[in-house]
Amino acid sequence: MSTPKANQPALTIPPAVQHARIHGLGSYRPERVVSNAEICENIDSSDEWIQQRTGIIERRFAAPDESIIDMSEAASLQAMKQAGVTADDIDFILFATISHPYQTPAAAPLLAIRLGITSPGALDLSAACAGYCYGISMANDMVRSGSAKYVLVVGVEKLSDYVDPHDRGSAFIFADGAGAAVVGPSDFPGIGPTLYGSDGDKWDNIVQKDSWLNLREAIENPESGLTPRWPYIEMKGQSVFRWAVFSIAPIAKKTLEASGVTPDQLDAFVPHQANMRISDAMVKAMKLPEDVPVARDIATTGNTSAASVPLAMHRMLQAGDAPSGGLALQIGFGAGLAYAAQVVVMP
Amino acid sequence: MALNENEILAGLAEIVNEETGVETDAVEMDKSFTEDLDIDSLSMMTIVVNAEDKFGVRIPDDEVKNLTHVRDAVNFINSNQG
Numbered sequence: 001m002s003t004p005k006a007n008q009p010a011l012t013i014p015p016a017v018q019h020a021r022i023h024g025l026g027s028y029r030p031e032r033v034v035s036n037a038e039i040c041e042n043i044d045s046s047d048e049w050i051q052q053r054t055g056i057i058e059r060r061f062a063a064p065d066e067s068i069i070d071m072s073e074a075a076s077l078q079a080m081k082q083a084g085v086t087a088d089d090i091d092f093i094l095f096a097t098i099s100h101p102y103q104t105p106a107a108a109p110l111l112a113i114r115l116g117i118t119s120p121g122a123l124d125l126s127a128a129c130a131g132y133c134y135g136i137s138m139a140n141d142m143v144r145s146g147s148a149k150y151v152l153v154v155g156v157e158k159l160s161d162y163v164d165p166h167d168r169g170s171a172f173i174f175a176d177g178a179g180a181a182v183v184g185p186s187d188f189p190g191i192g193p194t195l196y197g198s199d200g201d202k203w204d205n206i207v208q209k210d211s212w213l214n215l216r217e218a219i220e221n222p223e224s225g226l227t228p229r230w231p232y233i234e235m236k237g238q239s240v241f242r243w244a245v246f247s248i249a250p251i252a253k254k255t256l257e258a259s260g261v262t263p264d265q266l267d268a269f270v271p272h273q274a275n276m277r278i279s280d281a282m283v284k285a286m287k288l289p290e291d292v293p294v295a296r297d298i299a300t301t302g303n304t305s306a307a308s309v310p311l312a313m314h315r316m317l318q319a320g321d322a323p324s325g326g327l328a329l330q331i332g333f334g335a336g337l338a339y340a341a342q343v344v345v346m347p
Numbered sequence: 348m349a350l351n352e353n354e355i356l357a358g359l360a361e362i363v364n365e366e367t368g369v370e371t372d373a374v375e376m377d378k379s380f381t382e383d384l385d386i387d388s389l390s391m392m393t394i395v396v397n398a399e400d401k402f403g404v405r406i407p408d409d410e411v412k413n414l415t416h417v418r419d420a421v422n423f424i425n426s427n428q429g
Binding site for chain 2: 052281
């Protein structure tokens, strides 16, 4: 074991904070409502079939010139307003997305400029539908360790750019939207322990069809036999359903145990809005009491990946379906396959 | 002790009934899960996982698409039960 060299100063570290919580939450839903009938203009399906398989009645698509930065700016301003913080208070931006159309640089610094946040730490998180809950976990750790005072966590997607409208397996599922949270110091524990994990054996269950290298080869080398095509996201729905319900539901129960909360003490259950059937099956597998409100935002919002948990929670709070100050179990799960779950005190 | 075909069929019918409400008597060997019993792909996954628990078998995701009829599932369980 190494020891510090003699005659050198001990490192100065910031003072730790005992607790952190979510101070403010915001959301943004694009204006354009896309019906199942419109989706079915490109796939052989029906409104009834989509509703029966997914619970989705309609979803929102961003305008062609509306970016993930535009959407996350709107959600962030709401979250900052509720938290009572200004741009000067934000030390760090954790930006969860899989639909930033640049390999590099990250989207987070662009959002910082929009919000007038001067020189924050800013990076993107690539954990798909689990990204926001990973972000809340990391923000909690940063605030409590003293490395940041206020962290802005964003979950945003413009999946309409990355889903093949002709793919009968995914075209009706995914949608666009943004959610944001401000995490900062607290007098009480506001974010419980996060249970996280991944299963790389199922890496191809939700996946970009082709790598960028394949796309380059197809463009630059016509003799390769590869067809240049946009690398849409595809999904093995049955396999994902099985994993989500039968592997993730037990994680949800363990997350409650780790926080010292029993299912009947929850004021809300906010699973990633993957599919209403998954949410229903998780509730059944968890034996969640019937009077615990369950987020069902997917019905009119679709599956917005990293944005779905904050969008769903914000809607429940605004509609009065869940109380400010109450306990919510939130759980993100998806491509990776990866998951993260925690109990939070709702702002 | 290994179950015989009829016992597996009866157990499978109970699982199908619990997931979908289809009467156990309707779950017959020559019935198609999708065409005759109107069971969709997600309900089928739930049935598969519950069958794994009940019969102590492992039914991989890739195998599920081959289980189109009740007979296919009964035969697979019969051949692979512990």
